[in-house]
Structures are given as C-alpha cells and as structure tokens.
Amino acid sequence: MTTSSPWLAELATPSDTHRQRALARQSQLTKPAGSLGELENVAVRLAALQGTDTPNAEQVQIAVFAGDHGVCDEGISLFPQAVTAQMIANFVTGGAAISVMARQLGAALEVINTGTVCAPPLSAGVIDEQVAAGTANLARESAMDAQQLAAALAAGDRSAARALERGCQLFIAGEMGIGNTTSASALACALLAEHPTHLTGPGTGLDRQGVQHKAAIIQQALARHYQQHDDDATPLTCLQSLGGFEIAAITGALIGCAARGIPVLVDGFIVSVAALCAVQLRPALSCWLLFAHRSREPGHQRILDALEATPLLDLGMRLGEGSGAAVAVPLIRSACALHNQMATFADAGVSNADG
Numbered sequence: 389m390t391t392s393s394p395w396l397a398e399l400a401t402p403s404d405t406h407r408q409r410a411l412a413r414q415s416q417l418t419k420p421a422g423s424l425g426e427l428e429n430v431a432v433r434l435a436a437l438q439g440t441d442t443p444n445a446e447q448v449q450i451a452v453f454a455g456d457h458g459v460c461d462e463g464i465s466l467f468p469q470a471v472t473a474q475m476i477a478n479f480v481t482g483g484a485a486i487s488v489m490a491r492q493l494g495a496a497l498e499v500i501n502t503g504t505v506c507a508p509p510l511s512a513g514v515i516d517e518q519v520a521a522g523t524a525n526l527a528r529e530s531a532m533d534a535q536q537l538a539a540a541l542a543a544g545d546r547s548a549a550r551a552l553e554r555g556c557q558l559f560i561a562g563e564m565g566i567g568n569t570t571s572a573s574a575l576a577c578a579l580l581a582e583h584p585t586h587l588t589g590p591g592t593g594l595d596r597q598g599v600q601h602k603a604a605i606i607q608q609a610l611a612r613h614y615q616q617h618d619d620d621a622t623p624l625t626c627l628q629s630l631g632g633f634e635i636a637a638i639t640g641a642l643i644g645c646a647a648r649g650i651p652v653l654v655d656g657f658i659v660s661v662a663a664l665c666a667v668q669l670r671p672a673l674s675c676w677l678l679f680a681h682r683s684r685e686p687g688h689q690r691i692l693d694a695l696e697a698t699p700l701l702d703l704g705m706r707l708g709e710g711s712g713a714a715v716a717v718p719l720i721r722s723a724c725a726l727h728n729q730m731a732t733f734a735d736a737g738v739s740n741a742d743g
C-alpha cells in the first residue's frame with residue numbers, strides 16, 4: 389500500500405458485523421444494560437475496528453516523535469531547546485514518564501527523532517528520521533518546505549507500518565519538542581479559524597504574561613500564514629506553515645494506522661491537534677480514534693469539541709509524551725476483559741430484565 393503520498397492511502401473500514409455482534413453480546417452479559425458505561429462503548433468500538441469477537445489491547449505500540457521548533461527563538465517556552473535531545477536520551481534509557489509507563493504496561497516503545505537542534509544522543513534505540521535540525525521560525529517564515537512536510541508525514545507512516553509488523557492492537561503516538569504547544573496552538577487556530585487567545589496556554593508552565601506573549605507570537609505567525617495562504621489554504625498547507633516535524637509525523641502515523649486497520653488511542657493537546665489535522669485531511673479517519681484524556685492545556689477542550697470526542701479521563705495531566713494515553717490503557721484492557729470473559733444471563737442461569 390506504500391505510495392509516494394502514503395497519507396492518501398485508502399483507509400480501512402471497521403467491521404459492522406463485529407460491531408453488531410459486540411452490541412448483542414453486551415446486552416446478554418450479566419449486568420443491567422449500559423451499566424458499564426463508556427467501557428461498553430470502548431469494547432464495542434474495538435471489536436468493530438479489530439474485526440473480532442474478542443477485542444484486545446495487550447499488544448500496545450507507543451511511538452514518541454521528537455522534534456525541535458525554530459519558534460523557540462521568540463521566547464515562547466520556559467525550557468531551552470537542548471531539552472528535546474536530552475529527553476530523547478531519557479526516553480531510551482528508561483527514565484522518562486512514558487518509559488516508566490511503557491514498562492508498566494508491557495508496551496513496546498519506539499523513539500523517533502524527526503529533527504533536533506542539538507546533536508541527538510548516539511544511544512541505541514533512537515530511530516533516525518531527521519528531516520532537518522528543527523523547523524524554521526513559524527512566526528517569520530513557513531515552518532517547513534513541501535519536501536520536509538512529505539518526509540515527516542512518511543516517517544509517521546513508517547512507524548505505523550512497523551506497528552502492523554509487530555501485531556499492534558492499539559497504537560499510541562506521543563511527542564516531545566520544546567516549543568511544540570506554540571506550533572500546535574497556531575496550527576489549531578488555522579484549522580479552526582480561531583483566535584489565538586482561545587487556544588494558547590501555558591505549555592510547560594508560562595505565567596499569564598508569558599501566555600500573552602505566546603498568543604501575540606501565534607497571532608504574528610497566523611498573519612504571516614494568511615498572507616501566504618489566503619486562497620490555497622488546506623490542512624496540508626497549514627501543517628507545512630505552522631506545524632512541527634513531530635506533529636506532521638504524528639499526522640502521517642495516524643493516517644497510516646487507519647489505512648492498516650490499527651486503532652489509535654489519542655493523547656493530549658498536541659496529539660489531538662495532529663489528529664484534527666489528519667481528520668480534516670481524511671474525514672474517514674475519525675472512527676479509528678479513541679480519546680484517552682482531557683489535558684490541562686486550556687485549548688484542548690476546543691480541539692476535542694471539533695473532533696466530537698469525549699475522552700475517558702480527566703486527571704489534570706499536561707505532560708504529553710503519550711502519557712495521558714498510556715494511563716488509559718488499563719481501562720481499555722478492563723473493557724476488553726469484561727466483554728470477553730463475563731458470563732451471559734443464559735450461561736450463568738441469571739434471570740434478565742424480562743424475567
């Protein structure tokens with residue numbers, strides 16, 4: 389299915405037969421109808437997406453995409469760009485939050501460097517997909533050129549291909565990139581025709597003044613973007629103009645997963661913006677996305693609304709890395725175990741609501 393534009397690949401179709409069978413089974417399990425709430429929906433959706441009577445989330449693939457952002461020149465993050473490369477090392481040596489969570493879940497973790505300013509660590513285990521040494525400063529020029537966008541999207545698609553090879557039942561994309569909440573907010577503003585004040589937040593922890601400055605930089609980026617792309621704006625031109633390499637790679641990975649029939653569990657603000665871009669590019673993608681949590685980043689709710697998504701959890705998390713998705717995996721495993729292992733009224737000799 390690999391083409392020169394893998395994001396144009398045909399998407400897989402969920403199995404309506406398995407969805408109907410899963411719904412029927414849920415109605416026969418020894419519980420009042422609907423009493424397992426969202427866990428029932430999760431099991432039914434996974435049965436349809438996986439095309440099975442026994443949905444399962446044991447084989448989880450977590451792919452963390454890292455990349456740097458030229459817009460850091462504008463003082464929009466509390467942290468220096470060097471942290472992106474340093475965290476890449478932390479991911480592979482096992483000390484980052486997502487590394488701990490992957491171990492705890494028994495999930496496979498891959499770390500993809502889409503392009504950092506500082507020399508990446510030579511640690512074994514980092515997948516080198518460097519497009520350039522960080523994006524250009526999106527406040528002043530297009531974040532990337534068309535070739536760089538295509539390279540980043542293709543890097544994401546290759547991650548989805550590896551997930552399929554490993555028998556992945558549920559894919560989680562994570563991200564790491566100092567400055568990437570600025571890029572994600574700017575991209576979301578362009579995709580939703582929103583004003584930056586509605587979608588700009590503290591990221592790693594800016595104060596009120598810092599957030600105002602960040603919103604002004606995003607406004608500047610949007611003015612530049614609209615000047616350049618007033619007539620020809622599409623989700624792809626927005627991504628090229630305002631995105632990050634890791635955000636573009638995640639966009640490619642989500643489409644690549646949907647093309648290969650792999651359900652995706654979406655993390656917080658940044659991955660949701662990549663998902664929004666992917667859904668605007670390929671509307672049929674939306675049924676492949678499950679939403680794990682509501683981030684503390686204030687713009688997230690607006691993105692979730694645009695995607696008509698209700699996340700499973702709201703824990704006040706605002707880390708990224710895929711951590712908000714990872715924390716929801718045990719719930720999804722519970723949903724599957726209940727669906728697959730509970731007795732039916734007939735099996736257990738329990739009277740149902742009709743007597």
Ligand SMILES: Cc1cc2ncn([C@H]3O[C@H](COP(=O)(O)O)[C@@H](O)[C@H]3O)c2cc1C
Pocket residue numbers: 464465466467471475563564565566567568569570590591592593707708709
């Ligand atoms: C040590 C550290 C680990 C992180 N892990 C994820 N992020 C998160 O914070 C960054 C975005 O915030 P901003 O736009 O304010 O720079 C991204 O790297 C995101 O993944 C981290 C940030 C830091 C500092």
Ligand SMILES: O=C(O)c1cccnc1
Pocket residue numbers: 569591592655656657658659683684685705706707708709
């Ligand atoms: O929700 C997120 O993805 C997020 C929020 C703040 C900083 N980094 C990531």
